Amino acid sequence: xxxxxxxxxxxxxxxxxxxxxxxxGAPRYKRILVPTDGSDVSAVAEHAAIEFARAHGSxxxxxxxxxxxxxxxxxxxxxAVDPNLDTEALRGWAERNVRRVSAAAAGAGVAxxxxxxxxxxxxxxxxxxxxxxxCDLIFxxxxxxxxxSRLLAGSETQKVLAGAEVPVMVLRPKPGSV
Amino acid sequence: MFRRILVPTDGTERSTVxxxxxxxxxxxxxTLIGVxxxxxxxxxxxxxxxxxPIHDAWRQEREQLGQDAVAHIRRRAVEAGVPCExxxxxxxxxxxxxVRSAREQLCDLIVMASRGRGGLAGRLIGSETWKVLSHxxxxxxxxx
Numbered sequence: 406x407x408x409x410x411x412x413x414x415x416x417x418x419x420x421x422x423x424x425x426x427x428x429x430g431a432p433r434y435k436r437i438l439v440p441t442d443g444s445d446v447s448a449v450a451e452h453a454a455i456e457f458a459r460a461h462g463s464x465x466x467x468x469x470x471x472x473x474x475x476x477x478x479x480x481x482x483x484x485a486v487d488p489n490l491d492t493e494a495l496r497g498w499a500e501r502n503v504r505r506v507s508a509a510a511a512g513a514g515v516a517x518x519x520x521x522x523x524x525x526x527x528x529x530x531x532x533x534x535x536x537x538x539x540c541d542l543i544f545x546x547x548x549x550x551x552x553x554s555r556l557l558a559g560s561e562t563q564k565v566l567a568g569a570e571v572p573v574m575v576l577r578p579k580p581g582s583v
Numbered sequence: 584m585f586r587r588i589l590v591p592t593d594g595t596e597r598s599t600v601x602x603x604x605x606x607x608x609x610x611x612x613x614t615l616i617g618v619x620x621x622x623x624x625x626x627x628x629x630x631x632x633x634x635x636p637i638h639d640a641w642r643q644e645r646e647q648l649g650q651d652a653v654a655h656i657r658r659r660a661v662e663a664g665v666p667c668e669x670x671x672x673x674x675x676x677x678x679x680x681x682v683r684s685a686r687e688q689l690c691d692l693i694v695m696a697s698r699g700r701g702g703l704a705g706r707l708i709g710s711e712t713w714k715v716l717s718h719x720x721x722x723x724x725x726x727x
Contacts, residue, residue: 456584461610
């Protein structure tokens with residue numbers, strides 16, 4: 406049978422992966438990046454990603470971004486406060502977030518790589534992590550009915566959508582769940 | 584996993600959406616629903632009597648564009664061996680037509696490009712896509 410995608414535009418063919426044996430049923434979505442900030446909104450994305458991974462035989466990379474603020478250093482120096490206190494608290498927070506996803510993934514029999522990253526920009530950290538870890542899909546929650554997810558507030562989601570080289574699955578919390 | 588996948592198309596996202604959506608449908612045994620939404624017509628001084636012929640020509644062109652766009656999705660679906668339905672919606676802003684079609688067609692996923700034909704080049708993502716993301720109750724897979 407002829408390659409079903411052979412008459413596609415050049416860039417489409419390139420993005421479709423390796424040519425031999427490329428079929429609709431060939432393995433895809435091998436590794437899914439799931440950014441989490443511990444909010445109810447990202448919990449929706451986590452559950453959906455785990456379910457998707459189980460259905461498609463994918464593995465998960467759970468990412469929590471410990472967001473640092475460049476202004477802290479100067480302010481803290483002026484106040485003679487140990488900046489490591491803050492860093493440690495952030496790290497602990499980020500590690501708790503990814504541990505939660507790892508546990509849920511393990512419960513579903515899905516392989517999960519936990520990842521915590523320090524960054525000034527959540528969207529940059531998400532895009533870099535997706536690239537560095539060879540993720541071919543990103544799952545994210547959009548903002549909910551009530552309250553904004555800190556990590557995934559509108560502008561960060563937009564930046565990820567604009568900059569991602571791979572598909573991004575955007576999930577909205579079900580009404581009543583948030 | 585996804586049973587009914589809505590694929591909005593304005594005819595410009597040929598390389599990404601038209602390839603990815605059938606693949607996803609094939610993986611999970613789903614059906615594609617290709618939809619093209621024509622925005623409401625621009626009303627031009629109806630009292631001058633010029634509107635009707637212009638509107639007719641405009642509508643004809645839009646309909647041809649829509650037919651071509653959904654035909655492309657259907658072709659890709661057939662090639663991937665995936666069932667496909669198509670749908671033309673007129674008279675609604677595209678984002679509204681997309682969200683409504685998803686609901687009426689009982690879809691469980693929307694696959695669309697991060698930007699389509701319209702919008703400002705400087706925007707990060709298309710305004711219609713952003714509106715769909717804000718209003719859709721079901722997951723939206725956004726492709727470049």
